[in-house]
Amino acid sequence: MPGSSFGQAFRVTTAGESHGPGNVVIVDGCPPGLALSEEDLRPDLARRKPGQSVLTTQRMESDEPEILSGVYEGRTTGTPIAILVRNTDQRSKDYASIAEVYRPGHADYTYDAKYGFRDPRGGGRSSARETVARVAAGAIAKKLIHEAFGGRVIAYVKQVGDVVAKIDDPASVTLAQVETLPDGSPNLVRCPDPDAAARMVSLIDEVRRDLDSIGGVSEIVATNVPAGLGEPVFDKLRADLGKALFSLPAVLGVEFGSGFASARMRGSAHNDVFLAAARETSPPDVPTLRTASNRHGGMLGGISSGMPIVMRAAIKPTSSLAREQDTADVHGRAATLRTKGRHDPCLLPRFPPIGEAMVAIVLADHWLRWTGSRRVSSST
Template sequence: MAGSTFGEIFRISTWGESHGKGLGVVVDGCPAGIELCEEDIQKFLDRRKPGQSQFATQRSEDDAVEIMSGIFEGKTTGTPISMIVYNKTQRSSDYSEISNYYRPGHADYTFDKKYGFRDYRGGGRSSGRETIGRVAAGAIAIKILESLNITVTAYAKSIGNIEIDYENFSMVDARSNPFSMPDKEAAEKVAEYAKQKMSDKDSIGGIIECVVKNMIPGIGEPVFEKLDANLAKAIMSIGAVKGFEIGDGFEAAKVTGLINNDHFRCDTDGNVSKESNHAGGVLGGISDGTDIIFRAAVKPTPSIAAIQSTIDRQGDNIEVSIKGRHDPIIVPRAVVVVEAMAAISLVDMIFIGMTSKIDDIVDFFNRKE
C-alpha cells in the first residue's frame, strides 16, 4: 500500500490497523537535541483517545505510547523516531457480520475495488485509529514549533447547526467540555442535540477551526508547493474531513476585491502589519506573518445503528444496522488530529524554506561554534 508517508524533510510514515496488534509512526528528519519523552507525546494522545465521555466511542483504550528509537538521554538523536501504541481491547467479533457487505459512508466498497479484499475489522487502515500515529508525530512537530514561538490551536467552531459565539470565546472551556468548543453555552446546546441524535441512532458532524500564531513570514512555495495547498492536503488526508478553507474561504467569492484585499501598514519601527486578515495568513502560497486561520468540515460518523440500505458482495440489495462501539460525533477527538497535521506540514515547509536564500545558507555554514 502506497500513500502512508507524508512530508519531504520532516517525514512521517504511519502504520498499523484498528484491530491489529498495534499502530504507530516513524518520524524521520527530526533535528537532534530536542528534549523529548513519552509524556510529551502522551498528553496529545490523551486528547484523542476513546471513552472519555458519553459522546465518544466506549472502546476503552489507554493508548499508551512507547518510544522505540531515536531518543538517547532524553533528547532526540537526529535518527528515525519510532513510536508504537498497542491495541488492547479490540473486539473483532463486533465486525464479523460486515465481512460480506459494504457499510454506507465507509471505505469498504472502494477497498474491495482497489485491493480485491479488505480488513473488515474496524476498517483496517481506513479506521480513525490510524490517526494515533499522526498525533504522536504531531506532538514532536509542535515541540519544534514551540522553539520558534509558533503555536497551533484548534477547536470546534460548530457541531451540527450549533455555532460558537466569539464573544464567549474561551480555550479553557474548549479543553474542559466534551465537545472541544470554546463557548460553554454552545457546548451545552450541543449536548442536548447530541443526546437526541444518539437516541435516534444517528450521528452529527461539524467544523474545526485552527489558528496558527506567530508564524514566520516567507514560508511556502509560489507554485505547486504552496503553504495553503500543503495544509489543505494535510487536513484533507484526515479520514472524516470533507472540506477545507483558509481565511474567508468560500465567503471570499461573495465580495469584491476592495473588500477582500488586506491593506498593508508599516509602523515607525519598520514592522509590517495588515489591517485585516481575509487571506488567512497566506498570500501567493507563502506565509505573510499574520495568523494562519483555516477550517475543516468533518462529516457525521458513518457507523450508525439506524437502518440503512446497502449491498452485499454478491450485489444483493440489503438493509443493515451497524453494530460496535462508535463515536456519535467525530469532531471533538479530531481537533487534536487537525493540530497535529497542521504542525507536521508547517515544520516540513519551514525546513524546506531554510534553503530559499543563499545568504541564509552562507550564514549557517559560516557560523562560529
C-alpha cells in the same frame, strides 16, 4: 507511490490497522537536540483517546506510546523516531458481520475495488484509529515549532449541526478554553464558546439517542508563524495544509481565511491593507508587516504572511449508525445493515488534537524545508 508518508523534511510514515497488533509511526527528519520523552506524547493522545465521555465511542484504549528509536538521554539525536502504540481493546467479533456487507459512507467497497481484498476488522486501515499515529507525530511537531519559532496550533469545534459558536478572535482562543469550561468541568465538545458548547452537547446526545449522527466544523489556528513559509506554485503552504486536512477521515471541505465567503465579495472589501511597520528598513532587510484585517487567512501567494493562519474543516456526520440502513453486500446483492461496533455519534469532539497534529506537521515540514536540518538543531 504508496501513500503512507507525509512531508518532505519532517517526514511522517505510519502503519497500522484498527484491530491489528498496533499502530506505528516513524518521524524522520526531526532535528537533534529536542527534549523528548513519552510524557510529551501523552497529553494529545489522551485528548484523542476513545471513551472520554458519553459523546464518544466506548472503545477503551490506553493509547500508551513507546518510543523505539531516535532519542538518547532524553533528547532527539536527528535519527528517525519510531513510536509504537499497541491496540488493546479490539473486539473483532463486533465486525464479523460487516465482512460481507458494505457499510454506507465507509471505505469497505472502495478498498475492495482497489485491492480486491481487505481487513474488515473495524475498517482496517481505513479506520480513524490510524490517526493515533498522526497525533503522536504531531506532538513532536508541536514541540519543534514551539522551540523553533514560538509556533502554536489550536483547534476547536466551531459548529455542530446548526449550532455555531461565536468566536470573536480565533487567534486568542486558549487550550484551557478548549479543554475546560468556566466552571472547571471538562469541555466535552471542545468548543470555546460555553453557551454553544452546552447546546452542542445536547444536540450530540439527542442524535445519539436517535441512533443517528451529526456533522460539524472545526476551526484551526496557527499563531506566531513567521512570514516566509511555503513554496511557490505546487507546494504552497495553503496547498499542503489543505492536503493535510483532506487526508483526515470524513473531511469534505476546507477553507482558509474568508474561504467560501470570499466568492461573494468585491476586491475592495476583501483585500487586507498592509500597515506601516514599526520601524523603517532598507533593502536587503525586509520590513515586518501586519495587515489591518485577516481575510487572507495568514498566507499570500501560498506563503505565510506572519498573520495568524486560520482554517476550517467541514466534517461529515459519522457514517456508522446504530440504526438499520439499506446497502449492498460483497456479491452486489441488496442488504441491510445495523452497525454494532462502537463509534462516535459526532466526530467533532475528538477532532481538535488530530487537526492540530496535521497542521503542526505541515508547519514543521515547511520550516525545515526553509531553514534546513542543521539550523534548528543549533537553536535548541
